[in-house]
Amino acid sequence: MTWFSGETLLFLRDLSKNNSRDWFQANKSRYVTHVKTPAAQFSDALNQRLATTYGTDVKTRVFRMHRDLRFSKDKTPYNTHIHIGLVDAQTGASWMVGLQTDHLVVGFGRFAFEREALAHWRETVAGPQGEILQELHANAEAAGLRLSEPELKRIPLAWAADHPQGDLLRRKGIVWWNDHVAQDEIMGPDAPDIIARELQAMDPLRNWMKLALGPMA
Numbered sequence: 001m002t003w004f005s006g007e008t009l010l011f012l013r014d015l016s017k018n019n020s021r022d023w024f025q026a027n028k029s030r031y032v033t034h035v036k037t038p039a040a041q042f043s044d045a046l047n048q049r050l051a052t053t054y055g056t057d058v059k060t061r062v063f064r065m066h067r068d069l070r071f072s073k074d075k076t077p078y079n080t081h082i083h084i085g086l087v088d089a090q091t092g093a094s095w096m097v098g099l100q101t102d103h104l105v106v107g108f109g110r111f112a113f114e115r116e117a118l119a120h121w122r123e124t125v126a127g128p129q130g131e132i133l134q135e136l137h138a139n140a141e142a143a144g145l146r147l148s149e150p151e152l153k154r155i156p157l158a159w160a161a162d163h164p165q166g167d168l169l170r171r172k173g174i175v176w177w178n179d180h181v182a183q184d185e186i187m188g189p190d191a192p193d194i195i196a197r198e199l200q201a202m203d204p205l206r207n208w209m210k211l212a213l214g215p216m217a
Helices: 006-017 021-026 028-054 115-125 128-142 191-212
Strands: 058-062 082-088 094-099 104-110 174-178
Touching: 006 028, 006 094, 021 028, 028 058, 028 082, 028 094, 028 191, 094 191, 104 191, 115 128, 128 191, 174 191
Parallel strands: none
Antiparallel strands: 058 082, 082 094, 094 104, 104 174
8 A cells, every 4th residue: 555645745835835725625635635544544554563563552643734823923724744643552652753845754752741740750850760861862862863852941940950860850841853764765555664663763762751650651
């Protein structure tokens, strides 16, 4: 089976140039054929591979093309990318696949911990497990992965301003990204297998989260 195709990218590029409801409605059949249907089929196939590989339940979400405009100055109504999240029941984190008009990105982690989970994260990374994670971060960056940026400018007041795990304490979430997967990898018949293998680069973070934070993270 062919999952995404050149027609998928063409639709996304055309949408980026014609980001309006009228254009989208006029091209809805293209969207269904080249975006919505292959995204659902690909995400189901990738779900099965991840669930089998890691022995976990995986919940898939293909994010909507419609943008939430309530608090945005940008009023264009549609996203011009495909974003798939696959939630790992053992960690509460997600594997992520983002197909852009000009590149592909895959990742793993949590964009934002909820209140209790954030408190647990901070208590954990302030101790020895934080030292381990710092080393994993260094190894990941050396291997070419990109880490999400800390959300806070300052360390929370409960900890010293010069805390050795300050970078971790300033985070409200953590995601590792791989920006170096060729876009063609998601186009061919073996795409779910290839992307599942690429996501294995995130295993050190997943293993750490499973051990240090547990499923409620």
